[in-house]
Amino acid sequence: MQGSMEPTEPTSEPSPGLVSAAIQAITQHIRAEGLAPGDPLPSEAAMTRQLNVSRTVVREAFRSLSAMRLIDMSAGRRATVAKLDTGAMSMVIEHGITTQQISVQQVYDVRRTIEMRTVALAALRRTDAEAAAIASSARLMRENFTNPEAVMEHDIAFHEAIAAASHNPVFSLIVTAFSGVTRRTWVIGWRTRSSDEAQLKMIKGHEDIADAILKGDPRLAAEHMAEHFDKSVKALIDAGIA
Amino acid sequence: MQGSMEPTEPTSEPSPGLVSAAIQAITQHIRAEGLAPGDPLPSEAAMTRQLNVSRTVVREAFRSLSAMRLIDMSAGRRATVAKLDTGAMSMVIEHGITTQQISVQQVYDVRRTIEMRTVALAALRRTDAEAAAIASSARLMRENFTNPEAVMEHDIAFHEAIAAASHNPVFSLIVTAFSGVTRRTWVIGWRTRSSDEAQLKMIKGHEDIADAILKGDPRLAAEHMAEHFDKSVKALIDAGIA
DNA sequence: TCCTTAAAATCTGTATGACAGGTTGTTGTC
């Protein structure tokens, strides 16, 4: 049963490659069956029979979806539908940066645009627990301020917590996808704030944002966020980031 | 040379699975060599030797990156670094929608946030050709207004053209990633505009945006865009979209 | 010498078979 000898559909085959077809078949199966995260998918063997292709093809399809984090795979178990994850988006952004198709500044412009909105939404919709988590990240930035690495991680957590408090997972998805870029450039911005004073002022900015969210004042929160981004971008430009 | 018999690195193996390791090796190769779009990657055979794993593993890694559109593959040719493409992002968004982890309204909120910015940037940065392309899409909407399918495609092209005119590929990436969702819900909004008058008014809104961009007035352009989105969201809510 | 063309080497696409190891369902015993 060599693949090219028995074209299952001699008429219309728009996408080139059996793997692409298999990927589509799997995603369509999810849609057609109305599967939810955690629900199991057909086994590779079943898919092999259904599509009448080799296991190689089916496996490459499953693996591709797994790489995009649309499904979860593990040995012995069937693949399951995955919860929303930022994996694929992160990789696309990283790819764009490393191949110099997008610049760090362009990412920051998008981040600013989005986070001006998430911070306003967070001020309006945050639960008490979310407000506490945001404030906590800001506090941890101050407490660890002699350890840049730690400050950075709490900074990233701070922005992700705000996105989560916006109660729109698409915002969370995008903000989180940018975290990788932030990890790669954050230190540069930090170094331009040479004095302790400048560094503490930057941390103060985060506390102001957290306070505004706690108070439920979207306009004030957005103002502080704008200021924060303007200074961050300025720091990057001063450091000569293209 | 059975895989599990000769652990190449008996000490630290953080990521579970050889395929993940291979994916990382490839992306790191791109970074380390400073490859640009179009540049060729090592052959599968070369990668197989370098990583000391089977071709199966290497192939699944390549295929995964291809599915995310980070690399281009075709028979006989070596894989090459891909230009920035929205493929993976679209699939993530689609997945979120079909598994009901995100709602259409949430996508529209993100679109509104982003396109309020792209339209302003487009007004400031558009070339004459870009302004013409945007206006052309609006005109084609009017000319084909008895054919909903055609109107939709020109509508989508309109928004993507604005994103392109923002001269920030990250915006283009995100806006384009949402086009799939738009294709799946657009008709619903169109139907709520039952009269020709209502439909033509909606098209007029697009022309107003195009004019503002042509005039180079970011504030006016953003105002028209806001109005457009508010009406679109209202139309979806009227139609009972969750 | 240079151009053309045919053969060889290389590469990807797909299929098949094999086996290790994990997971789940079944059965049989106590």
Place this chain on the structure above:
DNA sequence: GACAACAACCTGTCATACAGATTTTAAGGA
């Protein structure tokens, strides 16, 4: 009825084979 051993199923990885596409090399002629 509880528990343990076993069988069935499933994924992870490897090896091999071959078709078809592409690139490289070599040969031959102008």
